[in-house]
Amino acid sequence: MNINRSALIIAFVVTALIFASSITIRPQPTLAAASAAVTTGGGKSTTQKAFTATMTGSEEVPPKNTKATGTATFVSSTDGSSVSYQIHVANIKGVTMAHIHSGAIGKNGPVVVTLFKSASPTGTMNRVFPILSQGTITSANLEGPLKGKTISDLIRLMKDGTAYANVHTQQNPKGEIRGQISTSASASASTSGGGSSASASAGY
DSSP, X not given: OHHHHHHHHHHHHHHHHHHHHTOOOOOOOOHHHHHHHHHHTTTSXXXXXXXXXXXXGGGSSSOOOOOOEXXXXXXXXXXXXXXXXXXXXXXXXXXXXXXXXXXXXXOOOOEEEEEEEOSSOOOOBOSSSOEEEEEEEOGGGOOGGGTTOOHHHHHHHHHHTOEEEEEEESXXXXXXXXXXXXXXXXXXXXXXXXXXXXXXXXXX
């Protein structure tokens, strides 16, 4: 009886060992891998690129003696097909146009995007950085040397530091304030809600 019981126990142990060896343990994905899958979106980058420019009269070529100031913020879409923007200005009057130009620091260059244009100049804008204009730039809005090219070409200019934003006025038709566009540390959520064209709306 004891012999039969021992044989049964041995048979059970052997069977259990065989079953355990047949199970394949699949490693679970690491947190980093899971995060990469979310951020890459099936192989496509979902990273937004953000850029800013601080505009003053001293940045113009030649420099302008003005108290006017401004900021321009730009954020690319996650798929890289567009760039949203906002233009804020203060202590300025008679604004007629605002652009992105191609050009290095200290050099004037051609217009590549029109950000604001009005047949009727604005009044005095002396609140704390009111919005002059906001909208969304697509490839259809590119002009000058970028006409017929893609948004990635515009982003490349901004990333390389060879693009600047400026604001034109009646008093300074070639530009009153200017700022070189450079990479920003983070994307501003407020810039992503612009309109559907490069001069979608004005806030003056």
